[in-house]
Amino acid sequence: MVKQADLIIAGGGFAGLGLAVALKVELGGGFDIVVVDPVLGGTPSRDARASAIAAGARRFFERLGVWGEVASESQPILDMVITDSRLDDPIRPSFLSFGGDVEPGEPFGHMVENRLLLDALVKRAAALGVELRGQGASVSRYRREDEEITAILPSGEDITARLLVAADGGRSRLREQAGIAMHGWDYGQSGIVTTVEHELDHEGRAEEHFLPAGPFAILPLTGRRSSLVWTEKTAEAQRIIGLDEAGFHAELEKRFGLKLGELRAVGPRAAFPLAMRIARSFVADRLALVGDAAHIIHPIAGQGLNLGIRDAAALSECVTDAAGLGLDIGAPDVLERYQRWRRFDTVSMGMATDGLNRLFSNDNDAIRLVRDFGLGLVERFPAAKRFFIREATGLTGTVPRLMQ
Template sequence: MTKVVHESDVLIVGGGLAGLPLALALAQGGLSVTAVDAQDPARVTDAGFDGRVSAIAFASCRMFERIGVTKYLDGQMQPINDIIVSDGRVREGASPLFLHFDHTEIGDEPLGHLIENRHTRIALQKAVDAEPLVRLIAPNAVRHVEYGSARVTATLSDGSLVHAKLCFAADGRPSPTREAAGIRTIGWDYGQTGIVTTVEHELPHEGVAQEYFLPGGPFAILPMVGNRASLVWTEKNDMAKAILALDDKAFADEIRARFGDYLGQCRPVGPRWSYPLNLQLAREYVRPRLALVGDAAHGVHPIAGQGLNLGLRDVAAAAEVVVDAARLGLDIGALDVLERYQRWRRFDNTALSLMMDGLNRLFSNDIGPLRLARDLGLGLVNEIGPLRRLFMRHAGGVIGDLPRLLRGEAV
């Protein structure tokens, strides 16, 4: 029996929130791409698969527009107009000192948009279906990748083969592709669990996101389309386990004790999800004919909502490096080409990951002197306009050496 062989310029292992944007960006640059994902596309877009929403920074939104994703998100993008950061205790309310980000201070664009992950996946799949240079093979799994001197050969679970000049690992934190290549990671567990659910509320949220720091961890209230909000609720593992075991009424009471009444009556709707929280950083991003992007390269705490945006910055940088090399007639899988991508992204990812780690450690406690220091710090930054606007630009992803896609330009 003859094996099916797929020939492409690039193989992407993983067809998720990093893999498919990368495929679209590379295709825009004229490269043919085969993306392979072990998950069934219908399953990962089901409402019960993933209850999370992601804050897409406005630089990332520019890239979505440029690679043809935004047109499939009509009615699903909730603008983030303001962000309020405060500190407090359960049932005692927030400190009078807080930090307020108002998007009008830095331009007309919102600070970003909140999009349900499943709607982002639906939009990405539609964009891929419309792109002739991208082939998505799913559900199927990559069983083995052989890295040769001139190409990679991947063997899939159905016995078919993929030949390409370069392989990208975009297969998440566990990343079998990274592990098989012998790339080690460093990191640690936070002893925290992220609880995710959706609430409906009585009053309009006006596009205001809240980051409310409590002793167990941050309690984020993220505005969704309509009078709804996604809660990303961090607790110590033991407490999270007890909360998740509550019946619906007791669970709703715990939410109200933290949510307050500023949006009127609120009630949880739909299922509850939970995710263990940890930090994981790959020691290397590249090997000959292999590069890591997204969660395969770095998994961070969700405290600042930057996890997906870091991955999308990887995507924009990787696509630019590879497309530029192809235009110059270079070998896109050569180590010296891929090291440019590693130099571009590894320091930024590590610095931001450690900054989020530090914020979590600073705020996830009830130590009196630290509470006073962080409350004063929030209030001080709120009063210093240039510093406050610098933080907003960082949150929007427009600080530093930006790839063309994040500037809204073609790759």
């Protein structure tokens, strides 16, 4: 069996679904898109994590008609405080704070639970006529045929299109088949992710405590809840998530403190190994990589998901412009435009997060002195703070139309 489509997306995460919805919004019902992911189906998402959505990504979701579905359950990040201390320090002084809006009335970020945003994307994609293949379906491999590319499903069905998009995660099988190498390294760290409830209101404040083992980020959720991204050496992270409730609470309280009153972990605990990996190329013959298939970076600045959204917005614009002119959407010049647009930005952000992690994940007194002096300088210069905020929101450089 062979199905003909205009574009195939392997992977139904934020980047894959975001790209599908963006193209439907831009090109209308006559553009045939198939999204294939084994987890797509009739049941709601069970992803218990939460993500920081930068202002640029929020604008993208708003343009797609998705943000309205989650806006009431999103938490604006109204300000952010950065500290640098040892675990047993009795006081954690604030060296740097960020506050204010990107534009009047527009916070620089929001926290949203992943399941809510994923479900909203699936609902919007279905309403726009995107064909969603789930319940075990996947793109196991592909083959090239003249001016087309064919996705091969385990069921025996083939789907042929002008362009195949690999949005199938950090272990992308399509990237491997294309022979595209990933360059980078492991950090020997893992990120512990969970949700906590606390007695007092966080007032929309995010905090990043730089501890010798790595950053401990407290990110506000709706109600008196916060999402934690807690970096430790891998062996220590495994030990911590294996503790009983009392032991885990003791480790949590040492890092979180009691500034928000009594607290307790209410979400599942998980630990994810941290690495820096960037694909040697973001494109191959009629194949484009987006999201984690193209890059994995340290979560120290909360930019991983936002980079993937920028990929989706940029590739959507490249494809939309080509289709509007009646050109081949999978042609080398279309894909090279996407690669030039996204790869430099990704490498720059990857190296920045790597440098921050190496600078702060240590307990060297001389390095601590230098970095704290640097944080203090930034705190004293509002223009420098505004620059870093604009960088983090994804609103610098060539911004895709759907993020403007």
